[in-house]
Amino acid sequence: MVRTPLTPEERERGERLGRLLREARGGRSMTDVAAAAGISAETLRKIETGRAPTPAFFTVAALARTLGLSMDDLVEQCALLVV
Secondary structure, eight states: OOOOOOOHHHHHHHHHHHHHHHHHHTTSOHHHHHHHHTSOHHHHHHHHHTSSSSOOHHHHHHHHHHHTOOHHHHHHHHSOOOO
């Protein structure tokens, strides 16, 4: 299967998500947060660095729950502005 290349806006949205998750993680280790969310530390690393700019919904939901973030807040802060 060939994936459609991401647009610059989609890459930026992934970078914003990564920054938000990194900030919310604070001093907690990547390994601890990933384990609590039920994902690998490598997956979390890719999301936080923007190398996985379109993570699965359930992955984001698990991270949000683990980090005490609201999905509404994540959407609001990461969504592309459509004019």
